[in-house]
Amino acid sequence: MNGNPVIRARGLKKCFGSLTAVDEIDFEVYRGECFGVLGPNGAGKTSIMRMLYNFSPRTSGTLEVFGLDPARNGVRLRQVIGVVQQTNNLDLELTVRENLEVYGSYYGINGRKLKERVDELLDFMELTQKADARIKQLSGGMKRRLTILRALVHEPRLVILDEPTTGLDPQARHQIWAVLRRLTGQGVTVVFTTHYMDEAERVCSRLVIMDRGKILHTGAPDALIASHLPRFVLEVDRCSLSDTWKGTNLEFDYYGDRVFFKADEESAFSAVSYLDNSRKGILRPANLEDLFLKLTGKRLIDE
Ligand SMILES: Nc1ncnc2c1ncn2[C@@H]1O[C@H](COP(=O)(O)OP(=O)(O)O)[C@@H](O)[C@H]1O
Numbered sequence: 065m066n067g068n069p070v071i072r073a074r075g076l077k078k079c080f081g082s083l084t085a086v087d088e089i090d091f092e093v094y095r096g097e098c099f100g101v102l103g104p105n106g107a108g109k110t111s112i113m114r115m116l117y118n119f120s121p122r123t124s125g126t127l128e129v130f131g132l133d134p135a136r137n138g139v140r141l142r143q144v145i146g147v148v149q150q151t152n153n154l155d156l157e158l159t160v161r162e163n164l165e166v167y168g169s170y171y172g173i174n175g176r177k178l179k180e181r182v183d184e185l186l187d188f189m190e191l192t193q194k195a196d197a198r199i200k201q202l203s204g205g206m207k208r209r210l211t212i213l214r215a216l217v218h219e220p221r222l223v224i225l226d227e228p229t230t231g232l233d234p235q236a237r238h239q240i241w242a243v244l245r246r247l248t249g250q251g252v253t254v255v256f257t258t259h260y261m262d263e264a265e266r267v268c269s270r271l272v273i274m275d276r277g278k279i280l281h282t283g284a285p286d287a288l289i290a291s292h293l294p295r296f297v298l299e300v301d302r303c304s305l306s307d308t309w310k311g312t313n314l315e316f317d318y319y320g321d322r323v324f325f326k327a328d329e330e331s332a333f334s335a336v337s338y339l340d341n342s343r344k345g346i347l348r349p350a351n352l353e354d355l356f357l358k359l360t361g362k363r364l365i366d367e
Pocket residue numbers: 080083084085103104105106107108109110111112
């Protein structure tokens with residue numbers, strides 16, 4: 065990776081009393097990356113985001129954002145960072161357009177420049193038709209998109225988004241992914257958290273997989289999968305399996321009532337047979353969820 069990192073964390077730690085939420089983690093994020101922080105609820109994702117934009121102080125370790133310590137240069141950094149918090153905090157009394165304008169004026173953008181910027185943003189997120197709507201008239205996906213737009217008013221060079229797509233329908237998630245791609249295409253650095261594995265695989269150039277405050281792995285999604293897992297997974301309901309696979313050396317994990325067989329060649333799954341052939345398993349490429357299961361013995365989202 066070329067150039068100085070936009071973010072550099074070393075031994076970064078956050079404690080709440082006796083609870084260690086972030087446990088001495090190291091990572092870097094480079095310009096133009098879409099960097100994912102992936103982990104289940106309670107992994108420490110929000111705590112990391114908040115330290116990055118100096119919403120909460122770190123307990124120990126070092127942290128640099130654009131070469132500056134957020135704890136000492138919070139005001140300066142806020143000029144170049146856009147933040148989307150985990151829960152929307154739009155002003156319900158204002159219209160869509162007014163929500164953006166108020167934010168712009170916080171950053172000293174006024175008059176014609178502000179109007180042009182707001183128009184451009186509304187167009188960017190396909191919200192122009194809703195410009196004069198009140199917040200309560202918006203769908204969940206629109207509120208989230210507006211919250212993201214608001215974080216972009218001052219043309220930040222780093223955008224931090226905490227679970228930008230949680231709870232949204234697939235179409236709204238696709239729209240947000242497209243925005244993240246457009247931002248990185250413009251050279252903006254994006255850091256976001258998610259507990260959706262498919263999202264991380266699709267959108268991130270690199271990511272960290274976290275659990276209980278620790279980073280378990282760092283890398284590009286494809287490379288992480290390829291270096292830790294066989295190519296294919298056969299996912300089967302345990303109750304539909306016959307015992308034929310027992311005694312073979314087929315690799316497997318299980319979770320709840322599902323068994324996940326893993327192999328580099330599809331032919332290896334011929335050892336698996338079913339009590340009822342109408343309930344065969346699903347054969348698919350290995351993914352990040354399989355990696356998380358292998359590392360922690362649990363799934364990212366409890367089913
Ligand atoms: N303000 C707080 N006070 C006490 N404990 C907290 C606070 N914020 C987070 N925690 C705890 O820190 C851990 C990590 O939380 P968080 O960073 O919110 O994780 P995530 O965003 O991955 O769900 C959790 O155990 C959570 O309960």
